[in-house]
Amino acid sequence: MFGGKLQVTTENTRSAKAERDLSSLRGLASGGVHLRGDEDYDRARTTWALAVDLRPAAVAFPLNAEEVTAVVRAAAAAGLRVAPLGTGHNAHPLGDLSDSVLMRMSGMTGITIDADARQARVEAGVVWSSVVEAAGAHGLAALHGSSPDAGVVGYLLGGGVSWYARSLGLATNSLTAVELVTADGSLVRVDAEHHPDLFWAVRGGGGANFGVVTAIEFTLYPIETAYAGMLVWDLRDAHQVLSRWAQWAADAPDAVTTSYRHLHFPPIPEIPEPFRGRQLVVIDGAVLGDDAEAERLLAPLRNLGPEMDTFARVPAASLIRMHMDPEQPVPGGGRSSLLDELPPAAVDRLVEVAGADSGNSLFLMAELRQLGGALGRPQPGAGATAMLDGRFQLIAGGMMIGELAKQTIADCERVVDAMAPYSRGREYLNFQEEPVDPSTGYDASAWERLIHSATRSTQVPSSRPTTKFPPADSGPPSADDGRTRGARSWNRAPPLTVTSIRLAH
Numbered sequence: 148m149f150g151g152k153l154q155v156t157t158e159n160t161r162s163a164k165a166e167r168d169l170s171s172l173r174g175l176a177s178g179g180v181h182l183r184g185d186e187d188y189d190r191a192r193t194t195w196a197l198a199v200d201l202r203p204a205a206v207a208f209p210l211n212a213e214e215v216t217a218v219v220r221a222a223a224a225a226g227l228r229v230a231p232l233g234t235g236h237n238a239h240p241l242g243d244l245s246d247s248v249l250m251r252m253s254g255m256t257g258i259t260i261d262a263d264a265r266q267a268r269v270e271a272g273v274v275w276s277s278v279v280e281a282a283g284a285h286g287l288a289a290l291h292g293s294s295p296d297a298g299v300v301g302y303l304l305g306g307g308v309s310w311y312a313r314s315l316g317l318a319t320n321s322l323t324a325v326e327l328v329t330a331d332g333s334l335v336r337v338d339a340e341h342h343p344d345l346f347w348a349v350r351g352g353g354g355a356n357f358g359v360v361t362a363i364e365f366t367l368y369p370i371e372t373a374y375a376g377m378l379v380w381d382l383r384d385a386h387q388v389l390s391r392w393a394q395w396a397a398d399a400p401d402a403v404t405t406s407y408r409h410l411h412f413p414p415i416p417e418i419p420e421p422f423r424g425r426q427l428v429v430i431d432g433a434v435l436g437d438d439a440e441a442e443r444l445l446a447p448l449r450n451l452g453p454e455m456d457t458f459a460r461v462p463a464a465s466l467i468r469m470h471m472d473p474e475q476p477v478p479g480g481g482r483s484s485l486l487d488e489l490p491p492a493a494v495d496r497l498v499e500v501a502g503a504d505s506g507n508s509l510f511l512m513a514e515l516r517q518l519g520g521a522l523g524r525p526q527p528g529a530g531a532t533a534m535l536d537g538r539f540q541l542i543a544g545g546m547m548i549g550e551l552a553k554q555t556i557a558d559c560e561r562v563v564d565a566m567a568p569y570s571r572g573r574e575y576l577n578f579q580e581e582p583v584d585p586s587t588g589y590d591a592s593a594w595e596r597l598i599h600s601a602t603r604s605t606q607v608p609s610s611r612p613t614t615k616f617p618p619a620d621s622g623p624p625s626a627d628d629g630r631t632r633g634a635r636s637w638n639r640a641p642p643l644t645v646t647s648i649r650l651a652h
């Protein structure tokens with residue numbers, strides 16, 4: 148089949164063919180293949196993002212690269228597309244998967260640490276807490292984010308803002324090699340010497356645009372401890388604290404990476420004291436430096452008299468749980484944007500729309516991540532996302548349960564809209580859960596290179612047919628072409644368009 152030509156099929160013939168050939172997937176993934184109507188289908192399609200109702204044509208759980216290859220090839224033959232997913236932390240933009248195989252990588256959990264070379268190699272189902280533990284045993288740290296159970300692959304392919312980000316830059320640029328199955332079913336290894344265009348593209352360009360990643364290798368750093376923790380105030384102090392933090396964060400040296408949050412904790416037993424039933428301001432983060440330097444840097448925030456201060460020298464591995472992100476699937480959702488500045492008027496607005504008197508839904512969380520430093524400078528030899536073009540990452544999130552969902556999203560949109568005057572519409576796509584113009588995630592030249600180099604970057608060894616996907620000369624993806632359908636944000640999570648590629652000798 149792969150030696151000849153596969154013509155583009157139409158919607159109708161594809162649907163009929165998909166129905167006929169779906170059963171060809173059975174037995175190809177030893178972690179399980181679940182088709183609509185199967186007893187385990189509902190469990191198989193449920194991801195970390197419980198509010199997202201994915202209804203793929205099939206769900207496959209491969210346990211190794213060979214099985215990934217087999218499923219990609221069978222999906223192509225059946226006229227189906229393939230949507231790879233690690234955990235589902237960013238399942239929200241996937242959209243309509245009725246003609247797609249959801250490829251769930253959670254069974255591929257191998258980790259190898261080469262302590263001497265300061266390198267990690269992980270398979271595509273590994274989550275960050277496992278890497279932190281394995282690397283920490285060797286006195287090494289990875290550029291992980293705040294969520295212990297977020298997937299390494301999705302986070303790294305989309306960017307990766309860690310607690311070390313203002314010192315060490317976006318985590319994606321610590322990637323040293325990626326192994327992936329391209330749309331024609333070829334397993335390729337890309338690094339600085341092999342398929343350098345594709346290596347450039349996957350580092351920030353979103354993996355699923357180019358293939359199903361099976362394993363990934365990245366640099367670890369000799370960081371055994373950090374000066375890290377949290378400062379907590381009542382939400383009524385938000386204006387004073389945010390005014391100070393906004394100025395402090397903009398001027399802080401690269402050694403500091405922090406987050407500022409408004410948190411509303413429900414009065415339920417699952418929430419521990421002293422947070423239960425409280426509305427709080429929390430600043431947390433890490434300083435890479437000695438204690439004296441860290442204490443000097445944090446003094447302007449500590450001088451505001453927080454009711455709790457846990458900043459101290461801690462093992463680097465403890466940072467993975469510092470932010471108190473949930474470690475189980477949750478029905479959450481939200482909105483985000485990159486901000487350029489936080490002048491006094493922006494502080495007023497944020498406190499107005501997300502403070503104690505805002506009238507927001509009980510569970511709204513509003514967060515500002517401190518960017519800049521190394522995140523704001525293009526890293527030499529970087530991939531498609533060389534830096535983040537903003538000084539602060541705004542995130543508004545909440546629970547999406549029943550009727551509450553509409554209220555939550557309305558509140559989140561109100562927060563993001565209120566801060567729009569301080570944004571140029573640039574986005575960090577890893578935090579985007581709604582349809583956005585994906586070009587907002589890249590500088591103009593990177594975007595041009597991404598969309599026009601797609602054909603070249605998916606060149607695979609000549610013993611294999613050449614894959615053309617997406618057409619390099621067809622201009623930017625639009626909302627209704629084959630690249631965005633089923634994933635309104637092109638770079639975020641688009642299934643491989645295996646039905647619209649042309650395979651040739």
Ligand SMILES: Cc1cc2nc3c(=O)[nH]c(=O)nc-3n(C[C@H](O)[C@H](O)[C@H](O)COP(=O)(O)OP(=O)(O)OC[C@H]3O[C@@H](n4cnc5c(N)ncnc54)[C@H](O)[C@@H]3O)c2cc1C
Binds near residue numbers: 237304354361473
């Ligand atoms: C609670 C929470 C905390 C977060 N904290 C941070 C943070 O501190 N810093 C930060 O930068 N981001 C953070 N994020 C955003 C996070 O980076 C994204 O949600 C990221 O997509 C998570 O990766 P995943 O593999 O778990 O996601 P998934 O939802 O499983 O995958 C997202 C997308 O990644 C791609 N992908 C995943 N696996 C593969 C694969 N094997 N091959 C090809 N493509 C693949 C696909 O396009 C997929 O649709 C956070 C998100 C949440 C929900």
